[in-house]
Ligand SMILES: C=Cc1ccc(O)c(OC)c1
């Protein structure tokens with residue numbers, strides 16, 4: 017790519033900023049390469065044959081924005097291949113336009129998180145592709161909600177390029193949390209700020225398993241706010257809006273993309289999943305709060321939408337304060353697995369305490385289900401949990417923590433039917449990242465299988481994979497050692513070997 021680098025560029029340091037989000041466990045690792053035959057303590061069951069893909073923000077160069085939030089690093093994809101009781105590891109950066117041009121220039125060129133007015137050069141697409149990685153139609157898609165996906169080869173992790181679905185993609189943006197219909201493989205997606213920064217337009221689209229676009233519906237949201245995750249049932253889609261709002265004028269003045277808005281309600285958009293018109297969308301309103309990740313959603317016998325997700329009273333993205341600069345202290349944040357029940361035909365658009373119930377009281381995040389039950393009635397949910405009573409050695413961890421969030425010391429499993437929670441505690445100097453569920457080969461029973469999660473060990477300052485059998489949740493079947501430290505990441509998915517070869 018031919019790049020013209022202006023002669024005057026903002027100065028950059030030759031090391032990362034002395035800020036928590038760049039230090040300790042959060043010091044960028046920037047490794048590309050592979051390690052065969054990772055050390056295994058315990059046993060990886062023989063029936064496991066597939067790859068766990070995940071992504072972390074991992075800034076290739078020190079930024080010229082001193083307090084850049086950790087959400088703004090280049091997407092670096094890890095692939096853990098588990099087969100015949102062995103594990104191997106590969107890692108490669110997504111070759112985004114940003115990554116490639118910065119590599120060529122040998123320095124940071126991109127400015128603030130989602131603010132193009134702060135860039136040192138003009139980018140066509142400025143995404144970092146750092147939030148999720150999914151497998152679709154034979155490719156990996158590296159996702160961030162500000163741009164189209166980047167496609168990658170699932171085996172080599174080579175970047176194939178920006179994915180426009182042969183020109184069918186109608187939106188400038190693509191969610192980091194597409195949903196998949198377990199029966200048909202259909203991918204259900206949306207983009208917000210879909211006509212560019214500061215636009216209230218939301219573009220909803222469904223893509224058949226073979227990559228053909230089935231329908232597109234353009235909506236207008238009541239505010240320009242973050243729609244990070246969403247939910248799908250057999251007949252409905254649900255758009256929870258985080259009351260973090262965007263203002264184009266603030267962007268032009270070099271400000272933050274997001275500002276916490278205590279006066280904005282928690283809007284919940286509800287749209288028929290198939291055959292909707294723009295005017296069919298209904299924006300329900302609930303008093304201000306912070307919806308985090310979705311667990312699952314379905315319709316009950318009366319046709320109500322049942323939507324399970326994390327809910328916090330306070331602003332989880334504390335690094336984007338309100339207009340007065342107020343933010344909660346991170347250690348006071350508490351998200352709970354919450355059930356919102358909405359009658360999509362109700363006359364009133366007001367949601368009250370009667371629509372909401374807490375499913376799990378603990379401080380939790382990164383909910384996962386047995387994806388064969390996505391969009392359907394389900395019973396089992398897995399998540400990261402923070403329970404200080406479990407015995408974490410905070411004195412050892414805190415100096416190396418880097419940023420203070422997210423901070424979960426255990427994995428939980430809630431049986432929604434019995435209301436019982438089981439907990440796996442990985443160790444006193446450990447914190448967990450998002451788990452993935454792996455079905456047991458040959459079993460169709462919901463939740464029968466394994467849970468796999470990347471774990472940060474602050475005593476060794478390296479990473480480990482912990483593998484649990486859901487029949488024996490409280491102990492690890494295998495602990496797989498990595499000879500390096502992988503920074504805190506966001507999301508990933510398990511891809512069975514049979515899916516890759518088909
Ligand atoms: C958890 C969410 C989240 C939301 C927006 C982002 O840009 C992001 O980047 C890593 C992460």
Ligand SMILES: [Fe+2]
Nearest residue numbers: 244309506507
């Ligand atoms: Fe997310």
